Structures are given as C-alpha cells and as structure tokens.
Amino acid sequence: MGVSEVLRYKVGPPGMVVTTTAGVQLLARLGGDTNNTIPWSLLGDTFSWTVVTVILFWALLSLWVPGKEFMGPQTTFGYTPVYKANGFQFLWVSLAAFLTFVYFNQNFPLDLYNNFHNILSSCNVLAFVLCIYLLVKGKMWPESSEILPSKPLMYEFYRGMELHPRILGVDVKQLTNCRFGLLAWELLVVTFFLAGWQRNGFSLAHLVCVILQTIYLAKFYWWETGYFNTLDIILDRAGYYICWGCLVFVPSLYTFSSYYLVANPPLVSANGSALILLLGVVAITLNYRVDWEKEHFRAHDGKCTLWGRPATYVEAKYTTNTGVRRSKLLTSGFWGVARHLNYTFELTLALAWCLPGLGYGILPFIYFIFLVILLVHRVFRDEEKCSAKYGDAWDKYCKEVPYRMIPGIF
Numbered sequence: 010m011g012v013s014e015v016l017r018y019k020v021g022p023p024g025m026v027v028t029t030t031a032g033v034q035l036l037a038r039l040g041g042d043t044n045n046t047i048p049w050s051l052l053g054d055t056f057s058w059t060v061v062t063v064i065l066f067w068a069l070l071s072l073w074v075p076g077k078e079f080m081g082p083q084t085t086f087g088y089t090p091v092y093k094a095n096g097f098q099f100l101w102v103s104l105a106a107f108l109t110f111v112y113f114n115q116n117f118p119l120d121l122y123n124n125f126h127n128i129l130s131s132c133n134v135l136a137f138v139l140c141i142y143l144l145v146k147g148k149m150w151p152e153s154s155e156i157l158p159s160k161p162l163m164y165e166f167y168r169g170m171e172l173h174p175r176i177l178g179v180d181v182k183q184l185t186n187c188r189f190g191l192l193a194w195e196l197l198v199v200t201f202f203l204a205g206w207q208r209n210g211f212s213l214a215h216l217v218c219v220i221l222q223t224i225y226l227a228k229f230y231w232w233e234t235g236y237f238n239t240l241d242i243i244l245d246r247a248g249y250y251i252c253w254g255c256l257v258f259v260p261s262l263y264t265f266s267s268y269y270l271v272a273n274p275p276l277v278s279a280n281g282s283a284l285i286l287l288l289g290v291v292a293i294t295l296n297y298r299v300d301w302e303k304e305h306f307r308a309h310d311g312k313c314t315l316w317g318r319p320a321t322y323v324e325a326k327y328t329t330n331t332g333v334r335r336s337k338l339l340t341s342g343f344w345g346v347a348r349h350l351n352y353t354f355e356l357t358l359a360l361a362w363c364l365p366g367l368g369y370g371i372l373p374f375i376y377f378i379f380l381v382i383l384l385v386h387r388v389f390r391d392e393e394k395c396s397a398k399y400g401d402a403w404d405k406y407c408k409e410v411p412y413r414m415i416p417g418i419f
C-alpha cells in the first residue's frame with residue numbers, strides 16, 4: 010500500500026478535526042488548510058512515524074559509514090569530541106535520493122504537507138524520549154569525567170547533562186543538529202515547493218525561497234566542521250533546549266516561510282523574485298565571507314592579508330585546565346567593521362527568503378522575527394563568554410571595534 014493509500018485509508022469522516030496538541034492546531038490554522046482532517050492519534054500515525062524514522066536512520070547511517078574523522082575542540086575537562094566529516098556529500102546524496110523517491114511517488118509532497126502536523130507530533134515524542142534517555146545516561150553512564158554541580162531535575166532535563174554524549178557510536182549533537190534538523194529543513198522546503206506547485210501551479214517566488222535556503226544549507230554542510238567550534242556545541246549541553254530545538258523547532262519554524270506559501274501562493278512578480286534572489290545571494294556571500302575571514306585568519310595564526318592589507322589583531326590569553334593559551338582577535342576586514350556582521354548578513358538573508366510571502370501580513374516573516382531575537386540574544390551570550398575567557402583583551406577589542414551588528418547604530 011502506497012503512502013497516499015495509507016493516508017486515504019486512515020482518514021476519517023470529512024470535517025472531523027482532532028488535533029493532537031495546541032501547537033499542531035495553531036500550525037494548521039496559521040499556514041495550512043484549515044479544513045484539513047486530522048483523525049488519528051499521536052502514536053498510531055504510521056505515515057509520520059515512517060518519515061521521521063527514515064530520516065533518523067538515514068542520518069545515523071551517514072555517521073556510521075567509514076569516512077574522515079574530525080576532532081572538535083578539547084573541553085576544559087580534557088575531552089576531545091570526534092565527529093564524521095562527510096556533511097557536504099551527505100546533503101547531496103540525501104537530496105538526490107529524496108528527489109528520486111518523489112519522482113516515483115508523486116503524491117508524496119502534498120501528502121506530507123497535509124500531514125505535516127503529525128510529523129511534528131512524532132518529532133515531539135522522539136525529542137522527549139531522547140532527552141529522557143540523555144538525562145538518565147548523563148547521570149548513570151556519562152561519556153567523560155566532568156563533574157557537574159547538582160541542579161533541579163527539570164532544569165537538568167532542559168539544559169542537558171553532557172556536552173558531548175554519544176549514542177550508538179555517534180555524537181548526539183551532530184546527529185540532532187546537523188544531520189536530522191538541517192536535513193529535515195532542506196527536504197521540507199523542497200517538499201513544500203513541490204506541494205505548492207501541485208496545488209497552485211509553478212511559482213517562481215516560491216522557487217527562489219527554496220533556492221536561497223538550499224544554497225544556505227549547502228554552505229552550512231560545506232563548513233560543518235566549523236560548526237563544532239560554536240556556542241551550540243562547546244557551551245550548550247545535549248538537553249531538551251537544543252535537542253527539541255533541532256528535532257522540532259527547526260523543522261517547523263525554520264521552514265515556516267516555505268510551508269506558508271503552499272496555502273498562500275506568492276503574490277510577488279517575476280522581477281520581484283529576481284530582486285529577492287539577488288538580495289539573498291549577496292547576503293549569503295557576505296555572511297560566508299565574514300565567517301571565512303575569521304577561519305582564514307585563525308588557520309594562518311594571524312599571518313595573512315585581508316582586503317589587501319596585513320591582518321591586524323588584539324593579542325589575547327586565556328586559561329584552561331592544561332595551562333595558559335594564546336589567541337588573537339581580528340580587528341581588520343569585516344571583523345574591524347563590527348563584531349557580529351555575520352549575524353547582520355544572516356538576518357538580511359532570512360528576510361530575503363521570507364519576502365516571497367509579501368502581501369500576507371506578518372506571518373510569512375515569523376522566522377525573520379524569531380531570528381532577530383535569537384541573534385541579538387546570541388550576541389550577548391557570545392560576548393559574555395568571550396569577556397569571561399579573554400578579560401582585558403576582550404575590552405580592548407571592543408574599544409577598537411565598538412559596534413556589534415550595525416556600524417554607527419548597534
């Protein structure tokens with residue numbers, strides 16, 4: 010029995026709306042077909058469990074296959090996490106396999122779109138079960154010798170216990186953040202574009218929305234090993250915040266601008282779409298360039314040129330369990346213009362891929378609004394971390410580069 014037959018078989022009397030959670034109901038109201046029928050229970054929905062299990066197994070497989078290993082930064086308690094460095098290949102193989110599957114199952118995009126709320130319910134259950142396991146594992150069989158002060162159980166569940174837990178031989182955060190959440194993001198936006206095409210006809214603006222997100226995610230996978238140096242990996246523990254975020258929040262909110270366009274076809278003209286594409290490509294390029302300048306600078310230990318001149322920097326020191334270490338804070342190139350210009354370009358890009366929803370009020374821009382809040386908060390979190398790590402050198406850097414995201418303003 011095909012997916013669509015399974016769905017038809019399971020669908021109850023027309024007009025009967027039984028939602029599993031308030032969030033699911035909200036989602037159906039916000040963007041999708043409000044007359045959609047959701048008659049089956051949370052755990053009895055084979056279709057959504059099948060989709061979630063297939064993506065999860067595929068993600069696990071990508072981390073099991075033999076391939077280059079990558080050592081992440083050592084923690085202050087002396088643990089070095091090990092990752093699989095095959096993200097870029099993983100993305101393209103996954104996308105090719107998915108498109109082949111859709112070619113032979115042409116009802117799939119609309120089926121998935123109509124049952125998206127059930128998929129999210131399954132992801133919710135998965136996140137919950139995983140985080141209970143991570144809590145128990147962190148208390149009973151931790152990976153490292155790190156000693157954490159005891160906190161209330163609910164807090165430990167939310168924040169997580171371990172920085173780098175492994176399950177079935179793979180790093181949990183690489184699995185949830187990079188291989189499940191971001192792959193689901195890519196496959197979902199492609200699915201929503203195809204569903205919109207099947208439902209309303211071809212839309213250039215919707216295609217632009219997908220192309221921008223695909224380039225962005227390809228850029229992420231190209232640089233996946235760089236992600237292992239970021240706050241999410243070195244500071245955030247594998248708990249409900251980050252795991253639920255990647256298993257549920259990324260597939261739902263991060264894809265929302267594309268999801269919304271299925272039931273609300275873009276009103277933007279062909280010229281408008283071309284302009285949006287241009288804005289997005291410029292923003293991705295600049296965002297990549299800012300991240301690249303820092304990587305390049307660090308890889309050459311400051312002995313490099315940026316914008317045609319030798320790089321300038323502030324010398325910094327920090328202390329770990331193994332003694333005092335040195336670092337450099339770049340003050341030229343984009344890092345001399347503002348301290349977080351990569352976030353500014355990231356926001357411009359997010360705005361670009363929300364713009365195809367122009368004319369439908371604030372809802373298509375929900376991801377952009379969320380990202381403004383997330384990134385402004387992240388600026389403060391990151392600077393708190395850097396200030397504690399580098400002390401006076403950080404203050405000196407902030408004097409030399411006084412603005413955070415928008416020169417002259419913030």
Ligand SMILES: NC(=O)C1=CN([C@@H]2O[C@H](COP(=O)(O)OP(=O)(O)OC[C@H]3O[C@@H](n4cnc5c(N)ncnc54)[C@H](OP(=O)(O)O)[C@@H]3O)[C@@H](O)[C@H]2O)C=CC1
Nearest residue numbers: 239240296300303336337338339340344351352355391395
């Ligand atoms: N769409 C989304 O949800 C999000 C996307 N992103 C994107 O992910 C990418 C990475 O972002 P993220 O990890 O948050 O942050 P950054 O890439 O800005 O990294 C911040 C770290 O870089 C180091 N650093 C800071 N200033 C300097 C300097 N002047 N010279 C050298 N090193 C410096 C510090 O780490 P150290 O301790 O090594 O010195 C600091 O903690 C960006 O492109 C961002 O836009 C980020 C967050 C959310």
Ligand SMILES: CC(C)CCC[C@@H](C)[C@H]1CC[C@H]2C3=CC=C4C[C@@H](O)CC[C@]4(C)[C@H]3CC[C@]12C
Nearest residue numbers: 186191229236239241250251253254255258259
């Ligand atoms: C639950 C929510 C209120 C908070 C969401 C938590 C997480 C899902 C997200 C927090 C930081 C996000 C990311 C950081 C950096 C990234 C690099 C970029 O190139 C791709 C996206 C991402 C991996 C992004 C993914 C979601 C977060 C982990």
